[in-house]
Amino acid sequence: MLGAVQLGLLAACVVLFVPMGMAGWHLSRNKVLFFSGALFITLAVGVHLTPYFPSVSDFVTSVSTSSVNVVVDDRASCVSLLHEIVWEVRLRGFDFDPMNNNSVNYEKSWSWKRSDSVESCEFQRLNRHDVSVLLNGSWVVVAGDSQARIFALSLLSLVLDPEGMESVKGSLFKRHSDYHTEVDEMGMMLDFMWAPYVTNLTSLVAGFKRNRVYPDLLVMGSGLWHMLHFVNASDYGVSLEILRSSVTSLLPVSSEFGNDESVAVRSPHLFWLGMPTLVNSMLNTKEKKEKMTDLVRGEYEREVKRSGMLRQFEGPLQLLDIGSLSWNCGIRCTDDGMHYDGIVYEAGVHVMLNALLIESHQKI
Template identity: 40%
Template structure:
């Protein structure tokens, strides 16, 4: 009996000690959920109190080949595996949904939305990437302030976020697609604030970042990306590159300003950059677009993103590679040569989430 009581006491210290310490941080910035409470909840629900709620990333819902090849909770401490999983996280493939499934599953969703996505088998087998359902997403993002800012590509990513978080967005759809407008939704039950900011130019994003710094507030996750409007209405890619450098500088101030936040808080802000989609000029309905939004021009704009080091290897932000995803889906996934099936943006959203899990050294499967 003495041994049993001693074991229980030690287990309580191991489990609840970190929970008490994490609680202080979580009350200040819930994005730390990615690096703290998720692991604690998994440990408690799986190893200590099995009568708690179903554990996050429950292996019983996985395909048999994944469930039989689980990794340990410290798997992503292995730098080689972590780097492999980060570099392969965009390895996604798309397929058309057959007609019976289409009628049943997505009859009320986004137009031309008859595609589904999945990670390629080898990358999935090695890294155990996960598709979240609504319950998982609510648990993971609880207490988080998420801002998605940019042009119509960013708006479609925001729609994917709303689709994941809410039971239905049909009543909200007219507002989500209202031309050139912002949109904000506060899910009070889980304290999740989601904002879309219409910001089609780099200068819009720069002012937004400066405003956060001046107001001494920071979203937990900022996803941004522009370029299409600049390409269409200006076409001066070197000017675009210079504006990216200014934006990068302002985002750096936002991350590291000692006046508005401690260094520990600043490091919790997660930044992602959406690059341009793969363009299909043959599908354009506008002569101006055919003239200015060429494949060659798109490559020049992409080079400016890399040159500015705002994203990519060693960049300030994590690259959300819409170009690769849209290329993989192909012209069958787009009607206008610019905007793609919602499956592309749903895949991008899950890439963000899995990227956060990996970079914070969390394994998705307990």
Template identity: 40%
Template sequence: MVMAAAGLLAASIVVFAPLAMAGWHITRNRVLFFSTIFFIILAAAVHILPYAPSLSRLVSSFHSTISSLVLSSSSSPSSNLGCLHSLYAINFFDDSDDEEKIRWAWTRKRSAAISACKFRELHREEALEFLSGTWIVVAGDSQARYFLLSLLELLLEDPAPLRSQLFKFHSDFSHTLEDEHLRVDFFWAPYAANLTSKLLELQHSGNGSGSSARSRSPDVIIAGAGLWHMLHVSDPSDYGASLRDLAAAARSLRAPHLFWLNLPVLVPGLLNTAAKREKMTAPLLSRYDEELGRSNLTLPGGDFRVLDVKEVSSLCGRGCTGDGMHYASAVYGALVQIMLQTLVLIRTSS
């Protein structure tokens, strides 16, 4: 670098000194002028060409430094992770009374901070490429099953043939996309205690040997339970104890990405049985939410990131539910995209 600078200085002296002389004599001797110009060209070539590689590296280094500064200011790990707090800035809209025609989008009226995050819904090919080689486990109650349906609707060109298999009464489900080496499993686990057993089972299988998918832990786990407990047990303290057991089981896993589907907004007037209307009340729901907060299951004290069904269902409103507890596909579709965007932000920040 020092030699390149010295060479450039010497070349400048050789170039500009004769040029000044040529200007002084131009009106007196044209032959001298053109001779001087020829000399300047030769001298510049002799002095500068040996340092061309170093100068090229100098320019390249400068460009790389500027590029790094621009990238760090626009997509640094801290700014990427900060975008996680803005993922729920979404709107729902529809053109009819049909809840299946409801659509969603990240809000158009964004603050500068949200606009800088540049959230963008992943389409099928992008999602398949991003999730290639991934083992995804979805476990829990009916909310988890609807979440998985929305994920399959994104990943598959025609998920209809699998819908009947997915919604078999209280059944598990598995599907593999061979070309992408992408595996999706669903485990029916309506109680938190069921989820604890399933996580311990997955941990045991992940400690095995062999080349099959079962010889490793899942890469992503999405879990959620509580609706059945509200209806059939109706004991917030018992629910909290089972969540703490689940939190302990999660700590034994080999660090997959863990997501928790919390309870949705319930609309008592739309619940379709007398037992649900009697037991699944707003005060009881509030106590269940409090138990989740005290359980250390979710961040910052636990290992699960919340996929906020309550927030998204609230944004969509009571017009998005027909039975008071399950919501339009747009709600679960939004949650799928929020999960994917979370994984994108985490990956680009690591």
């Protein structure tokens, strides 16, 4: 029996040469028309023969696949460059008092690094309107310790006017408490959940699953309290592994009903708020200076990587690297060696927003 290639060639000869011969017989006086007809028939035959030649079809497939890979690679490359931020920290005025050398004496500003690779990603500092468009109708949950609380405040500062921010500060910074607010003009809800330990975060995620209600954006981070009160990196790592398993079960999210039907629900965007750089000499208690050393912090950071929490290690959460942002801003950006000026968390918020733009293939 003839193979597929032989049958294809035979069919091609019939389709190609019979019409061409007829066209040559009737249209020999019109060479342009004859050539056009021959070209059309040849192209049609070529299209039909392509599947019979693996090398040709493989080439076409590889070209289309490579174009998709370029897009994916570009997105991944831009995500990896989100923290390429440089700082300008300069003395405010000329009356410098070395006995009062705190952060308020310095003006700080930040921008993305000027390089071809970073500029090609077109990162943006979003204004209030941009953020309103991006987060319109969203439920945002920020969970963690005091670092997460300042991060939530920085996010709200992009969507609220100064008068609204004054009322937020008094309520949001009530010690060790949750906070809820709604921004009516953009239909956004924000919840800050006080969750100083990883076990608190795990319970929070379990609550989402139990109630079958999920935020659109979830930012969480924990570690400083565990470092201070337990000083046990291994135990911290075990807690992170449990949290990772719980968070992973949110993806993809589905809601199950009694009639055995399931309805797909949009998966939340997940971010991990990294711990800040600790300036040991500036920590405000003896206990903190003894327990929260660079060595201990390094052990805790390694547990975060080892746990597989982060997307760069095939985990579910995108890192917001407050550690690198605070390190690059420096000691002039903190008064107590742990909590940094709002501008550091502002930069982290813009990193997150641009990550959302990349994930959703949007440009504002």
